Amino acid sequence: MSDVTLTNVGKVYEGGVRAVEAVNLSIADGEFCVLVGPSGCGKSTTLRMIAGLEEISEGTLEISGVRVNDLPAKDRDIAFVFQNYALYPHLTVAQNVAFGLEQRRTHGNALTALLTGANAARAKESAAIAARVTEVSKTLGLNELLTRYPRELSGGQRQRVAVGRAIAREPKVFLFDEPLSNLDARLRIETRTELRLLHRRLRATIIYVTHDQEEAMTLADRLVVMHRGVIQQHASAQECYERPANRFVAGFIGTPPMNIVDGRVENGVFECNGARISLDARWTTTTKACAIGIRPDRLRLGAAHLEGALLATIVAVEHLGDRTDITLDSAWGRLTARVDADSAREMREGTAVGVTLDVQHAHLFELGECGARLNGA
Amino acid sequence: MKRNPLTDALLWFVLILGTAAFVFPLWWMTVVSLETPQRAEAAITGSGGIALFPADPQFSNYVNAVRETGSTPWMGFTDALANSIVITVLVVIGTVLSSSIVGYALARLRFRGSRALFLIMLGTMMLPGQVTMIPLFLLFREFGWIDTILPLVVPAFFGNAFFIFMYRQFIAQIPESLVEAARIDGLGHLAIWWRIALPLCKPVTAICAVFTFIGTWNDFLAPLVYLHSDEQATLAVALNGFKNQYGGLEDVHLLMALSVLTMIPCIVLFIAAQKTFVEGLARGAVKG
Numbered sequence: 001m002s003d004v005t006l007t008n009v010g011k012v013y014e015g016g017v018r019a020v021e022a023v024n025l026s027i028a029d030g031e032f033c034v035l036v037g038p039s040g041c042g043k044s045t046t047l048r049m050i051a052g053l054e055e056i057s058e059g060t061l062e063i064s065g066v067r068v069n070d071l072p073a074k075d076r077d078i079a080f081v082f083q084n085y086a087l088y089p090h091l092t093v094a095q096n097v098a099f100g101l102e103q104r105r106t107h108g109n110a111l112t113a114l115l116t117g118a119n120a121a122r123a124k125e126s127a128a129i130a131a132r133v134t135e136v137s138k139t140l141g142l143n144e145l146l147t148r149y150p151r152e153l154s155g156g157q158r159q160r161v162a163v164g165r166a167i168a169r170e171p172k173v174f175l176f177d178e179p180l181s182n183l184d185a186r187l188r189i190e191t192r193t194e195l196r197l198l199h200r201r202l203r204a205t206i207i208y209v210t211h212d213q214e215e216a217m218t219l220a221d222r223l224v225v226m227h228r229g230v231i232q233q234h235a236s237a238q239e240c241y242e243r244p245a246n247r248f249v250a251g252f253i254g255t256p257p258m259n260i261v262d263g264r265v266e267n268g269v270f271e272c273n274g275a276r277i278s279l280d281a282r283w284t285t286t287t288k289a290c291a292i293g294i295r296p297d298r299l300r301l302g303a304a305h306l307e308g309a310l311l312a313t314i315v316a317v318e319h320l321g322d323r324t325d326i327t328l329d330s331a332w333g334r335l336t337a338r339v340d341a342d343s344a345r346e347m348r349e350g351t352a353v354g355v356t357l358d359v360q361h362a363h364l365f366e367l368g369e370c371g372a373r374l375n376g377a
Numbered sequence: 378m379k380r381n382p383l384t385d386a387l388l389w390f391v392l393i394l395g396t397a398a399f400v401f402p403l404w405w406m407t408v409v410s411l412e413t414p415q416r417a418e419a420a421i422t423g424s425g426g427i428a429l430f431p432a433d434p435q436f437s438n439y440v441n442a443v444r445e446t447g448s449t450p451w452m453g454f455t456d457a458l459a460n461s462i463v464i465t466v467l468v469v470i471g472t473v474l475s476s477s478i479v480g481y482a483l484a485r486l487r488f489r490g491s492r493a494l495f496l497i498m499l500g501t502m503m504l505p506g507q508v509t510m511i512p513l514f515l516l517f518r519e520f521g522w523i524d525t526i527l528p529l530v531v532p533a534f535f536g537n538a539f540f541i542f543m544y545r546q547f548i549a550q551i552p553e554s555l556v557e558a559a560r561i562d563g564l565g566h567l568a569i570w571w572r573i574a575l576p577l578c579k580p581v582t583a584i585c586a587v588f589t590f591i592g593t594w595n596d597f598l599a600p601l602v603y604l605h606s607d608e609q610a611t612l613a614v615a616l617n618g619f620k621n622q623y624g625g626l627e628d629v630h631l632l633m634a635l636s637v638l639t640m641i642p643c644i645v646l647f648i649a650a651q652k653t654f655v656e657g658l659a660r661g662a663v664k665g
Contacts, residue, residue, distance in 0.1 A: 053557050074563035086554035090576040103563040 002064050002172035002205045003029045004050060009059035011045050019045040020229045022059060027207060032199050034208045036216035037226035043209045044177055050207060051080050051175050063172060079166035083178040085158045087150040093161050094133055094146040100169040101129045136168045156187045167202065176208040180215060192218055213253050225249045232370060246372045247365040250293045256325055260293045261332045262367060275310050275331035280359045290374060291365045296325065298358040299337035309354030317347055330355065410633035411435055417630035442634040454635060456608065457615035464529050464611060465593045471533030472540060472589045473582055479536045480544025481570045485556065502538045514602060528603040540585045547581045548574050583653035591643045612639045
């Protein structure tokens with residue numbers, strides 16, 4: 001078992017800057033957990049606290065049920081994959097992969113082993129390390145590269161070596177800090193899939209940090225969305241997308257982002273700047289100032305003077321092949337609609353359209369940056 | 378880029394002229410070392426003009442030079458050579474180890490007053506050696522170290538401000554993530570210094586080693602001040618002794634032969650380490 005539990009873990013830097021508020025998080029054995037959020041949201045700090053690279057200011061961190069707050073990084077049995085890979089430049093790929101194992105051998109020093117007569121044991125150890133390096137390089141397709149130096153490798157190859165170095169030691173927990181952000185777009189998507197497959201094969205506990213919500217959604221068993229050092233939502237990617245806990249998550253998860261408009265709901269009608277849209281039965285009894293959130297693919301575009309529709313002007317049409325993103329200006333401000341390629345054919349920039357909503361898929365949020373989602377009656 | 382042959386020619390001319398200016402004294406020294414005694418003396422006094430090649434190369438000069446210094450056994454060339462090698466090797470090892478470990482500490486460890494210490498250390502570079510020479514001599518005399526190699530060797534193990542500065546700057550450029558990766562792999566600071574920082578500092582170590590080697594090998598003042606008995610003399614001191622021993626110029630060809638021999642290790646080392654000088658830092662450690 002290698003589960004990770006954070007109880008009220010917080011980080012305050014010298015000088016009183018608070019990077020992470022009391023984080024409560026429990027990551028199960030074998031889970032692929034992704035911490036996601038904009039830069040400066042505290043996700044990397046949280047990961048580095050788990051790794052032991054940052055001191056934990058408050059709270060308790062447990063790995064496999066053991067409190068490890070004060071344990072140095074090397075004793076936590078974790079592996080860390082850095083954004084810039086951090087391969088040892090003066091060592092070959094094979095030596096890089098073996099480095100962690102070499103550090104952990106009982107008979108590290110050849111001379112001491114010779115003097116204490118532990119030579120045979122040392123040789124056995126060396127053979128085991130060599131076997132492990134071979135096994136790992138086979139898994140990751142590094143066989144051809146073993147004698148090369150990091151500077152002779154491409155970005156993608158370095159990334160694989162970094163992963164190889166991590167898995168060679170068979171740690172309890174893998175920590176990834178934006179490992180794909182230095183790769184080009186195509187390689188990133190390929191590697192993403194490889195990581196997912198690797199996780200399935202190793203069945204290891206993985207905590208992964210990224211700012212890319214798409215990467216987060218494709219990889220995660222469970223997403224942890226962070227903002228300003230606070231966990232905003234902790235759920236499956238699907239859940240975060242369909243039932244965002246608050247306005248921040250709603251706006252952060254999903255591309256293009258959800259349309260969110262401040263206004264007021266009264267008698268089942270949402271109103272903003274005089275433009276009204278009727279909502280569904282959930283909201284008939286609610287009366288309050290709030291924000292409405294609706295995903296771009298839940299906007300319907302029709303004739304300009306359609307009854308009950310919001311009048312809007314097409315500002316931009318972006319063709320993406322199978323679908324088209326349409327930017328609109330309306331009384332509700334700027335909105336984005338996503339329509340299928342066929343219906344986008346007759347849309348021209350500068351023309352007027354009537355916008356209606358799939359109101360059963362609309363969300364209402366409290367006002368404010370992280371306003372909670374309202375549950376209708 | 379298209380190159381103008383005229384500019385090229387001019388450039389080559391200037392470069393060759395500059396090289397010749399630097400190489401000529403060495404070449405002339407070698408020429409004189411191969412002359413017969415009479416011609417060598419003539420060359421020194423200027424009565425024979427400047428010969429660019431020895432008329433009748435006397436390679437036996439070298440054998441005689443090494444052997445004849447032995448006629449006064451205490452100042453044998455081989456003894457002095459051994460002294461020079463021992464002192465130089467110890468000083469190079471000491472300077473590289475101590476400078477790099479202090480540089481590592483100043484670059485990587487955060488402790489109270491580290492900045493002040495760094496500045497004070499830099500300040501000592503402004504101090505001319507002559508200022509500390511007498512106090513140091515008195516100090517080492519108190520220790521009873523006079524006429525031993527200790528005053529020459531032991532200070533090297535306490536770092537050299539300039540090389541500490543170089544190591545510090547170089548080590549500060551090593552990406553933090555490399556050090557963190559090493560920590561996770563189970564290395565302490567001492568091991569990180571030895572196994573990560575030092576191998577990555579090869580260019581600095583090359584500069585440090587070569588400059589220290591040349592400086593120590595050619596150092597005349599310090600051995601003269603601290604090493605009194607003739608058995609302790611280093612090559613630089615012994616060469617001078619050799620000159621005084623004969624006073625006149627009749628053996629100048631032998632003096633030149635010894636000078637050439639003394640110079641060889643420095644030149645060989647310099648050429649060997651030249652490539653490492655220009656080698657970059659952590660290429661491949663991070664994307665870039």
